[in-house]
Amino acid sequence: MTENRHSSLNLTNEDVLSMYETMLLARKIDERMWLLNRAGKIPFVISCQGQEAAQVGAAFALNRKEDYVLPYYRDMGVVLAFGMTAKELMLSAFAKAEDPNSGGRQMPGHFGQKKNRIVTGSSPVTTQVPHAVGIALAGRMEKKNLVTFVTFGEGSSNQGDFHEGANFAAVHKLPVIFMCENNKYAISVPYEMQVACDKISDRAIGYGMPGETVDGNDPLEVFRAVKDAADRGRRGEGPTLIEAISYRLTPHSSDDDDRSYREQDEVAEAKKNDPILKFASYLKNLNILTDSIEKEMVERIMQLVNEATEYAEAAPYADPEHALKYVYAE
Numbered sequence: 467m468t469e470n471r472h473s474s475l476n477l478t479n480e481d482v483l484s485m486y487e488t489m490l491l492a493r494k495i496d497e498r499m500w501l502l503n504r505a506g507k508i509p510f511v512i513s514c515q516g517q518e519a520a521q522v523g524a525a526f527a528l529n530r531k532e533d534y535v536l537p538y539y540r541d542m543g544v545v546l547a548f549g550m551t552a553k554e555l556m557l558s559a560f561a562k563a564e565d566p567n568s569g570g571r572q573m574p575g576h577f578g579q580k581k582n583r584i585v586t587g588s589s590p591v592t593t594q595v596p597h598a599v600g601i602a603l604a605g606r607m608e609k610k611n612l613v614t615f616v617t618f619g620e621g622s623s624n625q626g627d628f629h630e631g632a633n634f635a636a637v638h639k640l641p642v643i644f645m646c647e648n649n650k651y652a653i654s655v656p657y658e659m660q661v662a663c664d665k666i667s668d669r670a671i672g673y674g675m676p677g678e679t680v681d682g683n684d685p686l687e688v689f690r691a692v693k694d695a696a697d698r699g700r701r702g703e704g705p706t707l708i709e710a711i712s713y714r715l716t717p718h719s720s721d722d723d724d725r726s727y728r729e730q731d732e733v734a735e736a737k738k739n740d741p742i743l744k745f746a747s748y749l750k751n752l753n754i755l756t757d758s759i760e761k762e763m764v765e766r767i768m769q770l771v772n773e774a775t776e777y778a779e780a781a782p783y784a785d786p787e788h789a790l791k792y793v794y795a796e
């Protein structure tokens with residue numbers, strides 16, 4: 467018998483179905499992007515596959531009307547949960563003028579959308595961390611009750627920006643949630659070659675904040691950890707470091723061939739813990755995700771993905787002169 471673990475987190479059956487639908491939507495958009503890339507239609511893909519549970523579980527634990535997110539390039543699940551649409555993500559993949567992230571200027575994965583408080587990031591990894599700390603400080607100065615949520619890979623947690631941001635946030639007890647999405651690789655470099663500590667979350671000790679490692683394949687575990695961290699932040703008790711452990715199910719990007727540095731048996735083994743399959747089986751065992759609900763959900767998602775693809779493919783590119791804008795003051 468599967469135990470109901472979501473009711474005690476104050477999540478209704480509708481909430482968990484909505485979490486699952488968001489995870490599945492992210493996966494289906496991502497899969498479509500790979501096909502479009504291999505068909506020569508879009509230049510680049512950087513995947514969320516394997517990390518949807520961590521992303522969606524975390525986003526659902528935040529106040530999606532007030533909090534700020536500073537996602538990293540894999541966070542399609544976070545931005546979908548915060549209101550970005552499939553169509554907008556496809557416009558970005560096709561680098562079209564209407565792409566809300568950058569009008570087709572940036573590579574895909576540089577999410578930014580003011581109305582949904584999704585703060586754009588730069589290509590150097592982890593530069594979003596000090597920005598999240600600054601926004602939390604601004605929120606406090608303006609007496610707002612917001613928290614900021616910032617993510618980064620485990621490889622990126624070696625970058626100076628992480629350490630400077632974590633230290634400042636802890637000293638000033640700012641409401642920042644640092645979430646490391648540990649997918650066990652930084653491009654070709656496995657975890658053991660990146661860091662000498664057992665857990666990224668142990669780094670919290672050095673800054674004087676709570677740190678916790680959770681199963682990133684379980685959206686409910688991530689939800690609980692992020693909810694606790696958000697509550698602490700809003701109470702004025704400062705930041706938290708969460709490490710969500712998962713596995714990168716795709717190559718690093720559409721330009722990477724992971725067969726050159728990892729055994730494909732290892733990938734096949736990790737696929738047994740695919741967060742989408744695991745959460746689906748949890749919901750099916752509780753009879754929340756029935757066959758008919760699942761059928762309707764998949765149809766709804768595939769219609770969105772198809773419409774988004776068709777719209778974005780047909781949409782116009784920006785005028786070439788547009789590239790000269792926003793560089794110098796006019």
Ligand SMILES: Cc1ncc(C[n+]2csc(CCOP(=O)(O)OP(=O)(O)O)c2C)c(N)n1
Pocket residue numbers: 540589590591618619620621622623625649651652653714718
């Ligand atoms: C400062 C900086 N150094 C190097 C790179 C090149 N780079 C892009 S992604 C990446 C790997 C990051 O690995 P990790 O932080 O574990 O994130 P993951 O891609 O595994 O999600 C590197 C080295 C970069 N973008 N920025």
Ligand SMILES: [Mg+2]
Pocket residue numbers: 619620621647648649650651652653
């Ligand atoms: Mg990584």
